[in-house]
Amino acid sequence: MKSLSLKLDDKVFDDTEEITKELKIARNRYINDALELYNKFNHRLLLEKQIKKEIKACKKSSLEVMRDWEEADNEFDAKFNP
Secondary structure: OOOOOOOOOHHHHHHHHHHHHHHOOOHHHHHHHHHHHHHHHHHHHHHHHHHHHHHHHHHHHHHHHHHHHHHHHHHHHHHHOO
């Protein structure tokens, strides 16, 4: 386990103290759980961003393939179905 020193805004600290007392859990456990949840949230946002980027690239590639097929089809029609 790693040690960490951090500065919290007074309001965040006060809220944390109030909640940990009500829940009867250690401040350290509460902050670890909160960071774990926040990390999961941000991992999902990053994954969503990456998926959107890849969908955009795939869409562009798919359109290029469709144009190539259409061009080949038109050439075939012009050559064999005058």
